[in-house]
Amino acid sequence: MSGEIGLWAVPIAMLGGAIRVSTPFLFVSLGEVITERSGRINLGLEGTLVFGAMAGYALAFMTGSAWIGVLAAAVAGSVFGLVHGLLCSLPKVNDIAIGIALMLLGTGLAFFFGKPFIQPVAPDLPSINLGWWSDLPQVQAALRVNVLFLIGAALALALAWMLRRTRVGLTLRVVGDSSDAARALGIRPARVRILATAFGGALAGIGGAYLSLFYPGSWNEGISSGQGLIAVALVIFARWSPVNCFFAALLFGAAGALGPALQSVGVTSGYYLFYAAPFVLTLVVLIASSSKSGALTGAPRELSITK
Amino acid sequence: MAEFLTRRRFLSTTAGMAGAAALGGLAMPARASGSLTVGFIYVGPRDDYGYNQAHAEAAAVVKAMEGVTVIEEENVAETQDVQQTMESMINFDGATLLFPTSFGYFDPHILKVAPANPDVRFEHCGGLWSEGMPTNTGSYFGYIGMGQYLNGIAAGHATKTKKIGFVAAKPIPQVLLNINSFLLGARSVDPTITCQVIFTGEWSMAVKEAEATNALADAGADVITCHVDGPKVVMETAASRDCFICGYHANQSELAPEKYLTGAEWNWATVYTDMVKKTMAGEPIDNFVRGGLAEGFIKMSPLGPAVSDAARKQFEDTNAKIMAGGYAVISGPMKDNAGNVIAKEGEAFEETDVALESMNYLVEGVIGSTS
Structure with a gap:
């Protein structure tokens, strides 16, 4: 082992952190992009994420297959999405309030059903070693890439293409921008939004399964440190673009790795400050990218925050 | 996130508000004697x-x-x-x-x-x-620092990079004592060993603990222990990075039996049954209760298969000395990692010394800082 790499440890750790920590951000924010593009906000994805983490871990433990766990998390997530979508389709129901209610319900149910699964060890998702070319163990560890990360990256491209080039994408955008126009085209906005929210829930569930089945790779009640909420904010940050979501997720993953990495190279004081890096970063980027005229460019016009 | 939804909280606010007036006089439910x-x-x-x-x-x-x-x-x-x-x-x-x-x-x-x-x-x-x-x-x-000292002995024999790692939650005295003890245990085997510490700032934060463990492994640490509320994530992540692990709080050997050296565990049943018995008998309980390995407040996990014979011997000898009482981990001359003298020549802090419970330094050889 060629141990000492000095200050190079920081960029390598941030690269590794970006790859390891970003996947839940990526899946939750991609799902939320689709939901918000249809004109709804689902704030409950934090709850869906935690429930997905629990359901995925439980099923993976019981069946011995991590992929069945991922599937179960997706199904559970889509059920949460469906509930949100259906409730919000009732007249005069506020999607933000329902989202908060579902967030608490999701975490509560996950804690309740998750009790027996804190102790057992479930199988992990496989990872691909893209660091074989390097003989540095640090680089090899950083480039141990999980399959879900690659799927997420591909999904970001696919969703961007879908939104721009396909009929489904067009339908979503019409519904998101104007219910009236959608109705005139013979589209039923409520149905599209329910499906979009269910899809968003399924992706959030998969994001949760990544947490419990790969990194950190175990189910406990503190598994999500608010990734579900941050990811919803990432969508605004990414201006409702799936490809931007991918980069935003990477950035947040890397920023999260900064604190431990700096301590490991000897920058030991002020770690609370470094742990705030992702949030400072959000503020900086939002301020830098803001403008007086086009503050909400790209925002679907049916969203309750832009209406 | 959901702590304001707990059953008791709900009962105490709703029932409390509704029944406060009615219950006023009989708030304490009657209890059968004994x-x-x-x-x-x-x-x-x-x-x-x-x-x-x-x-x-x-x-x-x-x-x-x-x-x-x-x-x-x-x-x-x-x-x-x-x-x-x-x-x-x-x-x-x-x-x-x-x-x-x-x-x-x-x-x-x-x-x-x-x-x-x-x-x-x-x-x-x-x-x-x-x-x-x-x-x-x-x-x-309990004097669990002694347990971390014994962990350190096992770690000191197991490390090849001469660097060991510690994932810590917050820089409070008990955590600092554990970090210091872990390093000093290792240095009793080889005085060139250093210990890298990473503070996560939270008692339980799974992703940060995993990142911290990875950062330690990246920095070359090959034996890792921790002081966080739930060590499962640290243990699993460290084992997946091919590091040896020393447990804390409870026995975590089944998470990675081949990598688990030993662990410092609590044994609270001793304390709790004693206090309950005394309360029921109407006897007073001391306001200040402390105990260590000898009193059964803490115990060590059985040594794992990776522990060498030399390590086992030193571990058991030291364990016997601690059981006999009066063993001091912090003994002079000793400096902290900022160069200040913390123990003069001939000065020693035994495990029972209350001064240890307001520890605010990391000893020389620990890479890290308390703020």
């Missing part, structure tokens, strides 16, 4: 493979005692929440012996609730009770 209701409060889930589980396992032993009713609440934050939980355990469940187990519960929460409830006994884990504090409060703790 019976005792004991309340346990945990900061996290009861089955976290760590701190809370160690307490909950002992609570289960207390539950089996004749005439004792045990009530428990988990996931109680170190905020106003714990005051309300204590109040409702006292007023609605009739608890007269409380074990609020998390470090942050003591000051100011227990110190605030205790004077208003003079008939209730508050026993806190890890706090530093001193003269002048309410006499119905007390603190108990």
Whole structure:
């Protein structure tokens, strides 16, 4: 082992952190992009994420297959999405309030059903070693890439293409921008939004399964440190673009790795400050990218925050 | 996130508001003589493979005692929440012996609730009770630093890179003592060993603990231990990076049996059954209770298969010395990692020395800082 790499440890750790920590951000924010593009906000994805983490871990433990766990998390997530979508389709129901209610319900149910699964060890998702070319163990560890990360990256491209080039994408955008126009085209906005929210829930569930089945790779009640909420904010940050979501997720993953990495190279004081890096970063980027005229460019016009 | 939705909180606010007037005079439920209701409060889930589980396992032993009713609440934050939980355990469940187990519960929460409830006994884990504090409060703790010292001996024999790692939650005295003891144990094997510490700033934060463990492995540490509430994530991540691990709080050997060297575990059942027995017999409990390996407050996990014969011998010899009493880990001449003298030539702090409980330094050889 060629141990000492000095200050190079920081960029390598941030690269590794970006790859390891970003996947839940990526899946939750991609799902939320689709939901918000249809004109709804689902704030409950934090709850869906935690429930997905629990359901995925439980099923993976019981069946011995991590992929069945991922599937179960997706199904559970889509059920949460469906509930949100259906409730919000009732007249005069506020999607933000329902989202908060579902967030608490999701975490509560996950804690309740998750009790027996804190102790057992479930199988992990496989990872691909893209660091074989390097003989540095640090680089090899950083480039141990999980399959879900690659799927997420591909999904970001696919969703961007879908939104721009396909009929489904067009339908979503019409519904998101104007219910009236959608109705005139013979589209039923409520149905599209329910499906979009269910899809968003399924992706959030998969994001949760990544947490419990790969990194950190175990189910406990503190598994999500608010990734579900941050990811919803990432969508605004990414201006409702799936490809931007991918980069935003990477950035947040890397920023999260900064604190431990700096301590490991000897920058030991002020770690609370470094742990705030992702949030400072959000503020900086939002301020830098803001403008007086086009503050909400790209925002679907049916969203309750832009209406 | 969901701590304001707990059953007890809901009951204590709704039922409390509705029935406050009616209950006023008979707030304390009548108790049959010879019976005792004991309340346990945990900061996290009861089955976290760590701190809370160690307490909950002992609570289960207390539950089996004749005439004792045990009530428990988990996931109680170190905020106003714990005051309300204590109040409702006292007023609605009739608890007269409380074990609020998390470090942050003591000051100011227990110190605030205790004077208003003079008939209730508050026993806190890890706090530093001193003269002048309410006499119905007390603190108990174990000299687990000795356990980390023994961990350090196993680590010192196992490390090849001469660098060991420690994932720590917050820089409080008990955590600092554990870090220092872990390094000093390793240095008793080889004085060139260093220990890298990474603070996560939280008692339980899975992703950050995993990142910290990876950062330690990246920095070349090949034996890792921790002081966080639930060590499962650290243990699994470290083992996946091919590092040896030393357990903490409870036995984590089954998470990675080949990599697990040993571990420092709590044995709270000794303390709790004793205090419950004394309370039921009407005998007083000391306000300041401490104990170590010899008193059965802590114990070591069985040594794992990776521990060499030389390591086993030194481990067992040192263990015997600690059991005999008077063993000092911090002994002069010794400096902290900023170069200040912490123990002069001939000066030694035995495990029982209260000065250790206000430790605010990291010893020479630890890479890290307390702020």
